[in-house]
Amino acid sequence: MTSVTDTASSLDQEHHHGPAKGLMRWVLTTNHKDIGSMYLWFSFVMFLTGGAMAMIIRAELFQPGLQIVEPAFFNQMTTMHGLIMVFGAVMPAFVGLANWMIPMMIGAPDMAMPRMNNWSFWILPFAAVMLVSTLFMEGGGPNFGWTFYAPLSTDYSPPSTTFFIFAIHMLGVSSIMGAINIIATILNLRAPGMTMMKMPLFVWTWLITAYLLIAVMPVLAGAVTMMLMDIHFGTSFFNAGGGGDPVLFQHIFWFFGHPEVYIMILPSFGIVSAIIPAFARKHLFGYTSMVYATASIAFLSFIVWAHHMFTVGIPLIGELFFMYATMLIAVPTGVKVFNWVTTMFRGSMTFETPMLFSTAFVVLFTIGGFSGLMLSIAPADFQYHDTYFVVAHFHYVLVPGAIFAIFAACYYWLPKWTGHMYDEPLAKVHFWMSFIGMNLTFFPMHFVGLAGMPRRIPDYALQFANFNEISSVGGFMFGTTQLLFLFIVIKCIRSGAKAEAKPWEGAEGLEWSVPSPAPYHTFTTPPDVK
């Protein structure tokens, strides 16, 4: 074994203090800050790609009738928009934030496995290329919705589905390795004195998120593997003719899928739990209950999956169990919302951009939570299922939930990352344009959904036209505003007032004890945590 090793770089124990020069710095890096930045930039590129697809969808839905794209292409757009936003934009953004912040928050020198960390990232661009390239293949890209239900995704799918499956496999490998790395870092690399119950909530929520990832990404791998075998090797997992069951696919998918949606929201809870205390200038209310609430939500996420399948024909006892279990989630989530509100109560609050996004998060995520509660009622869900009400619901938890929290995190930590303050007036414009645009887009969807407009169609009945027009205008507003975000970030990297080590008066945590911008290596010797 020893004869086939590359000794040149790895045995070189010298600590070089700055980053290497040129492109290869990014390709070969083992530095958690470099890798975090790459994750965040990759996520933003994917955000714009998936966003462009959303713009196509909204342009087509601006009026009833077919005007811009073919229905077949429309289906590919809705499918790819969902897949890219979930696997390309939201998840990598959170992993990027974890990479940047967790080692600095717990006083670790880097991630526990720095080389594997780089591999987790570099799989992503290759997986994204494979996924997006399906659009240009014969027969078109995946057109069965981001949930890829069988038999649409098996018997009736285009040939490119094979590459979609392998892209999902690659994304899964990346997520599992990233999650293992995060867990090992949190459990093993905390500075002396940083006990579990002293960890910032962002670290706690990520620990639990990583656990969810390791638990459910393999289940998704199992689902797509069975699809692959049904497509190419003649098996009948999802084919009733051979004794299988298409509904089995939905069970496996949502056993992954429901924890997956919490994977996309738990880190957000951690972010706003850092930002709200900082700008309310009070300690977080109910830290311990926040930890337990997060763990409870994670546990419940494993026993609610069939609430996505109320109309598919599951036994009555199943409908009841999954309905009540789903409603239970409102309890720990309520604990969190009340804790945030109580943290704000009688605080000396100021509304810099991170706080604006966090406050909007609390209000709008709660709206999304309430529409979720409506959907959890099985008999009512028979009316809401597969309508735009569902689209409104999950965009209310994902856009002002996940995406707003990511924006809040970027503005909150940009001074630490770049050493510059961002342009506050422009950032406020970004916030208000996003806030108004997002509500204009998704609020009317509640109404058209309740009135019966089905999701995933390129055309609709005339009475839905006005609300759809409003949604489209809001969508274009939200979409173009994100180019302003890109401008603000670039401007912040290149110029701006010099940031102090702790630019926010009320901020807490180890990350503010190092200079801004954070040195390339931080905490090579662990700090003392009191």
Add this chain to the structure above:
Amino acid sequence: MATEGTYYVPAQSKWPIIASIGLFLTLLGAGMMMNDMSAGVKNSSAHYVFYAGGLIMAWMLFGWFGNVIQESRAGLYSAQMDRTFRWGMFWFIFSEIMFFAALFGTLFYVRVLAVPWLAGEGEGAMTHEMLWPDFAASWPLMVNPDNDLFVGAADVVDPFHLPLLNTLLLVASSITLTLAHHALRANERYKIKLWLILTLVLGTAFLFFQVEEYIEAYNELGLTLSAGIYGSTFFLLTGFHGAHVTLGAIMLAVMLVRVYQGHFEADNHFAFEAASWYWHFVDVVWVGLFIFVYLI
């Protein structure tokens, strides 16, 4: 060993990007091969992409693990690093457990719910009356609802023939591996080699009989991938298990080579322990398979 408090952060490494390219080419090639196969393309060159990817992956594994071994033997790893490896391996095996949980879940769902429903059990399901009124439930399912499209198997795999033999082989291999580990801790180098070689022989014999069983299933029992849900679940579960035995055997073979190279100390040999954790995990999965796929 380095002292507690200095955690080894490696410098730049080329292996992650090589691994990404290798993984991409392997899966791209596999996808092209499958699509060409299903479309009936003759003279496909897809397998070259697949092999290129596989070779790059093999090179990467040698190189990357080689680096780690060298760093370990150079004493760069602290006790804290050792705990990182333990957590890493533990959570990796947990992810594998969840993968097999999905496969076992499929088997249970089909046996307990889907097949009885297809035969008319339960309320409100009209599939039986409308599509296949003659279909009767049984497990293993020998006659499928659409038995022209999916021709059912003629016979069931006899659990007391090769599967029982394989169970004995694999359980025995877990015991011999534990004996090898005890020998390692007692620093009895000759015994380590003996027990480790025996473990590998038992593992290889298992794989040999597994292949034998597949050949019998295809040639004598009519049990194929397209024999309906019995064949589907049978080959899915045993196939992925077999792949994991193969991977575990490769790990153990590497450990054997390293023992011959004089690696491992009585109190510091996590690579060996990791491989042995993995082997025991694969063994436990087999016991589950033997009970739920073959016996009942």
